[in-house]
Amino acid sequence: MSDAPHIPVLLDEVIAALDPQPGDVIVDATFGAGGYTRALLERGAIVHAFDRDPDAIDEARGWSEARTSPPRLVLHPRRFSEMVEALSDAGIAQVDGVAMDIGVSSMQLDQAERGFAFSADGPLDMRMSQQGESAADFVNSADAGTIADVLYQYGEERQSRRVARAIVAARPLSTTGDLARVVRKALGHKPHEPKDPATRSFQAIRIHVNDELGELREGLLSAERLLKAGGKLAVVSFHSLEDRIVKRFLREASGAGRAVSRHLPGELPSAPPVFGKVSKAIRPGAAEIDRNPRARSSVLRHAIRTDAPARKEAA
Numbered sequence: 001m002s003d004a005p006h007i008p009v010l011l012d013e014v015i016a017a018l019d020p021q022p023g024d025v026i027v028d029a030t031f032g033a034g035g036y037t038r039a040l041l042e043r044g045a046i047v048h049a050f051d052r053d054p055d056a057i058d059e060a061r062g063w064s065e066a067r068t069s070p071p072r073l074v075l076h077p078r079r080f081s082e083m084v085e086a087l088s089d090a091g092i093a094q095v096d097g098v099a100m101d102i103g104v105s106s107m108q109l110d111q112a113e114r115g116f117a118f119s120a121d122g123p124l125d126m127r128m129s130q131q132g133e134s135a136a137d138f139v140n141s142a143d144a145g146t147i148a149d150v151l152y153q154y155g156e157e158r159q160s161r162r163v164a165r166a167i168v169a170a171r172p173l174s175t176t177g178d179l180a181r182v183v184r185k186a187l188g189h190k191p192h193e194p195k196d197p198a199t200r201s202f203q204a205i206r207i208h209v210n211d212e213l214g215e216l217r218e219g220l221l222s223a224e225r226l227l228k229a230g231g232k233l234a235v236v237s238f239h240s241l242e243d244r245i246v247k248r249f250l251r252e253a254s255g256a257g258r259a260v261s262r263h264l265p266g267e268l269p270s271a272p273p274v275f276g277k278v279s280k281a282i283r284p285g286a287a288e289i290d291r292n293p294r295a296r297s298s299v300l301r302h303a304i305r306t307d308a309p310a311r312k313e314a315a
């Protein structure tokens with residue numbers, strides 16, 4: 001693990017939104033360094049913690065709450081899109097709260113060998129779960145059109161075709177340094193520019209390799225299925241692509257948006273809202289950003305589950 005542990009983002013606001021009571025069962029969908037989990041345990045909750053990164057879960061195995069009988073901390077080394085199934089295996093059909101803190105942890109970013117960062121050279125990996133297609137597999141095998149689409153959709157890279165052509169011409173790429181150099185050369189990086197132009201491509205490839213947006217959509221729907229009436233959902237996201245998904249989900253789930261069928265023209269008859277009391281976007285204050293610059297772009301949205309049945313089809 002890195003020397004700089006992950007500092008939980010918007011912790012007080014997330015805990016206030018979840019309002020955990022002793023004995024409540026809460027899912028921490030993104031354990032990371034366990035910042036949220038620790039605060040939930042301190043308030044007497046029983047926590048089911050998920051992380052697809054086996055290193056994150058290994059750090060928690062020694063926690064005393066994971067060793068009590070029955071444990072107050074139950075660890076699930078898997079994707080949060082599988083939370084309904086994982087809790088059902090544990091004999092749990094409903095929970096009081098779900099917290100999601102989307103994205104990568106400081107430990108993942110700071111360890112060069114995980115291949116997320118271009119500030120230090122490491123293998124071009126970027127897999128949170130340490131299995132499946134790596135960033136190197138993707139950039140070395142996909143065609144230029146596919147790479148360009150990923151850079152455009154997930155990195156909002158306006159010169160996606162130019163960058164994709166440069167990547168294909170420079171293959172094989174094996175390190176984060178290789179990729180950063182190719183992108184900078186294609187876009188003409190000036191050393192004094194405040195933002196490295198490789199940032200957008202790294203974000204895009206990371207989102208693709210980990211199917212982060214698909215996971216987020218599936219995670220929100222899973223929370224809808226799992227939360228009991230009055231149960232609380234709190235989601236922290238880190239960039240506009242994610243926040244757009246959360247905002248749209250909550251708008252439609254609370255009946256504020258119009259449900260349009262994929263298959264039939266016109267609007268569907270409005271279903272009863274499955275979430276209410278949807279918060280506005282909550283952002284960190286200046287003091288938190290000073291303490292933890294990585295909190296800068298975070299946004300929290302929270303809501304409360306109604307007693308309406310979960311919807312059958314994805315919004």
Ligand SMILES: C[S@@+](CC[C@H](N)C(=O)[O-])C[C@H]1O[C@@H](n2cnc3c(N)ncnc32)[C@H](O)[C@@H]1O
Pocket residue numbers: 006007008009029030031032033034035036037050051052053056078079080081101102103104105106128215216
């Ligand atoms: C921003 S960190 C969470 C930090 C945590 N809230 C804390 O206070 O320490 C995000 C974590 O979620 C994990 N993660 C991201 N997407 C995931 C998914 N789809 N399923 C399970 N874990 C995921 C990452 O591996 C990472 O460890």
